[in-house]
Amino acid sequence: MKSILVLIVCWNLVQGDDSGCLSQGGTCQEDVLQCSGHYVSGLCTGSATRRCCLHGGTGSSGTGSCHNVQIVSRSAWGATAPKSVSNLHLPVNLVFIHHTETPACHDPASCKSRVQNIQHYHISTNGWADIGYSFLVAEDGAIYEGRGWDRVGAHTEGYNQRGIAFSFIGSYSGSKPPAAALTAVKNMIQCGISLGKVASGYHLYGHRDVNPTSCPGDALYHEIQTWPHYSHTKP
Template sequence: MKTILVISLCWALVQVFKVVSQRIINGKRAANLTTAPGDKNCCYATAYILSNYLSCKGACPNVNIVLRSAWGAAAPTNVSALQLPVSFVFIHQTETPACQDPTSCKARVKDIQQYHMSIKGLADIGYSFLVAEDGTIYEGQGWDRVGAHTKGYNSRGIAFSFIGSYSTSKPPVAALTAVKNMIQCGISQGKVASAYHLYGHRDVNPTSSPGDALYHEIHTWPHYSHTKP
């Protein structure tokens, strides 16, 4: 009972902070204030980082989640709130070497963020969550923010990207189970609609992601949809 109360209180504080932060940002826009170069980005980043540090561990007790602050994420240049609950869940692969331990996985996730921001010109790492082969989940955009993962559906869905390439073999059971548990956790928290639709990245965009083996695997998952949204 005490644990539930603490989690509920922490969640409420996060939501209040997000509302206040967004009002501050909107107030600056409305006032059309003259600011130093990069000041708007700083405002977005500050709100984002503080909100991230207030995130509650233990919200998904059956999943090991590494928050952005723990893997050393760079601050985003822009943040947009995602309208919840989302109706779509997309499965991706990063098409990078896989990783199985905290040190290499943190480095891999940081490399992906740097590539997304520096090379692709995104405001942040594109995926909602990234999944290591040992079943650890790395927070990307998280539940509450619009990502840049699935063209045409970023504002309506979240994406789990398995770290690695899965054309010939699917991810280990630990990784697959972690994503299933995360989706259920998202439903219980009101982040994902109970009647959500599950898709592979290739179902809606011209890509080989999430790889043939992983794509065939998710066909067996609950809520996989054979009809395009």
């Protein structure tokens, strides 16, 4: 009887400790394992690599209040496993906007292929551990998970440890992305704040604001200068 009681107590302790994940229908597991949805930190006990896998594929899984954004998880677009990546110190207070300077994409099939090609280029040609961006944005408004909220990216030299990056899939020097894509990024930033991934007083920048580049293209750059939190002061 005593051993049974001990087991019950231990089970209850685990349930309570992991309740933040379990209450959302997730599973606490080591994040080297494949997650059918999206990993979220801070909901599981144990090491920093034991995280909550919230299931659901291409919907709002793992995004908490990101109910108004369609997120395509790494597993859904066929990502290659990263070689090695470090965890960000959250919440970040810098958000960077990029464009990929590739052809745009407008539907799941072409966008998955495009994101796969970008990851391959970043790993094979640039020698990076993974795709560089935190998230990539399709013209139909779908958000493709890159390194995600929690991992240090390779997007903005000198600032990767301090911020996340959204990269619009396409080239936006002559025209800005469609409204669906612009709205999706605005919603994602607000979602990041609600999840504790982005500081409420974050500063927004274009890539060219901190590195010698034309990114994210003139039209997109002028657009983001009208957004709340855009900063004219270099971080």
